[in-house]
Amino acid sequence: MTTWKEYKNYIKSINPQEKKEIEDIEKLASIIGEIIKQRHNKGISQRELAKICGMPQSSIARIESFETTPKIDTLLKLMQPLGMTLNISYI
Amino acid sequence: MTTWKEYKNYIKSINPQEKKEIEDIEKLASIIGEIIKQRHNKGISQRELAKICGMPQSSIARIESFETTPKIDTLLKLMQPLGMTLNISYI
DNA sequence: ATATATGATAGCATTTTTGCTATCATAAGT
């Protein structure tokens, strides 16, 4: 039986392209995760945030549950009321 | 005659919602702008970057010319080979 | 003049996100 962690490390070791894709997925997951955390910290429900952003609650639910991959403008629209934004950094 | 700058400030002053949207647009523009600048710094053509990312050159051209608003994963895929990434910051 | 590289653009099909509305299960409070 191979664990997920072992599999991930295996992929990383043999496939640079897949490695980059995994990094992108992890980055996206961390961004979405921070949005969820910040929304909880502020005690805002999906419905409330949806109203503020002018978008349906279902859209937020889909994004937070990783059902869809949002466009960059949608992401910024979500982050704005939570006091968050995105910045570029160089590796 | 009203200049664009005057109009923008006017909108900002009277419409908080529009103000946020403008901030999002400016943020997106700065991100895309940095991508273009970094690509030029590295002396990489759209075709070369496209090949690295595994996407057509036309897609990159559309994004860099603000013809389309990319999904967050597409953006990260573009930034990765340029040594860039996105980070969250709090206002 | 010719060849090459580049970014912009076009047309089309496919995939995906988004908006809209409604519903469901669950939990919490009264």
Next chain:
DNA sequence: ACTTATGATAGCAAAAATGCTATCATATAT
């Protein structure tokens, strides 16, 4: 028991991004 709030989910239409291919204008080099 009953209401209320919440997040998840479903179905559908509309909008938008993406992939693919090809072409064009321009600039640059030979």
